[in-house]
Amino acid sequence: MVAVKTMVEGGKATTGPPLGPALGPLGLNLGQVVKDINEKTKNFAGMQVPVTVNVIDPATKKYEIIVGVPPTSALLKKELGIEKGASKKKEKIAGNATLEQIKKVAESKRSALLSYNMKGAVLEVLGSAVSLGITVDGRDPKEVQKMIKNGEIEI
Incomplete structure (x- = not known):
């Protein structure tokens, strides 16, 4: 199997690179x-999505396509309707998310995250929010992480 x-990009794959040169010689x-x-x-339009094409049998040209989950940053940007994160996180805010939006992203990304539970998944997504310059309910995501860890916010 190859x-x-x-x-x-979601919904916009082409026969050009990288797919064409990789799959063309296999005769698909x-x-x-x-x-x-x-x-x-x-459904992931506008986002980069990991895709694996497994060529099960080159002779019969049978293949399967496995679609992964987009990066957390892409899911956050889509959820907030922003194109990119803040260039200077300390000075600029790219957007403001609600805790519910963070939970939604964590739920959709859960299978690909390292966390054992929803609380851990939310903490991971909040880490991405820090990197993008996104606040959560008007607060610094690091502050929200501390509040969750201290039990002030229930997940």
Whole structure:
């Protein structure tokens, strides 16, 4: 079995690089593969999505497509409707999320995170919010993390 792993923009994969050069020599119908990828990733429009194309049998050209979860930063940006994080996190704020939005991102990303429970997942997403310059309910995400750890905020 041959596996081709790459990142594609949700719903906008093309037969060009990186997919074309990797899959072309295997004799697959690139148009169909790209169509299938775009169908499976259309809900992640505007985000980079990890995709793996497993060529199960090159002789029969049978393949499967596995779509991963986009990076936490991409999910946060989509949730807040922002294009990019703050360039200077201490001076500028890229956006403000509610704790519910943070929980929503944590839930959608949960399977790919290292945490054992929802509390840990929320803490991880808050870490990404720090990196992007996103506040949570008007507070610094580090402050919210402390409040969760101290039990002041229940998850």
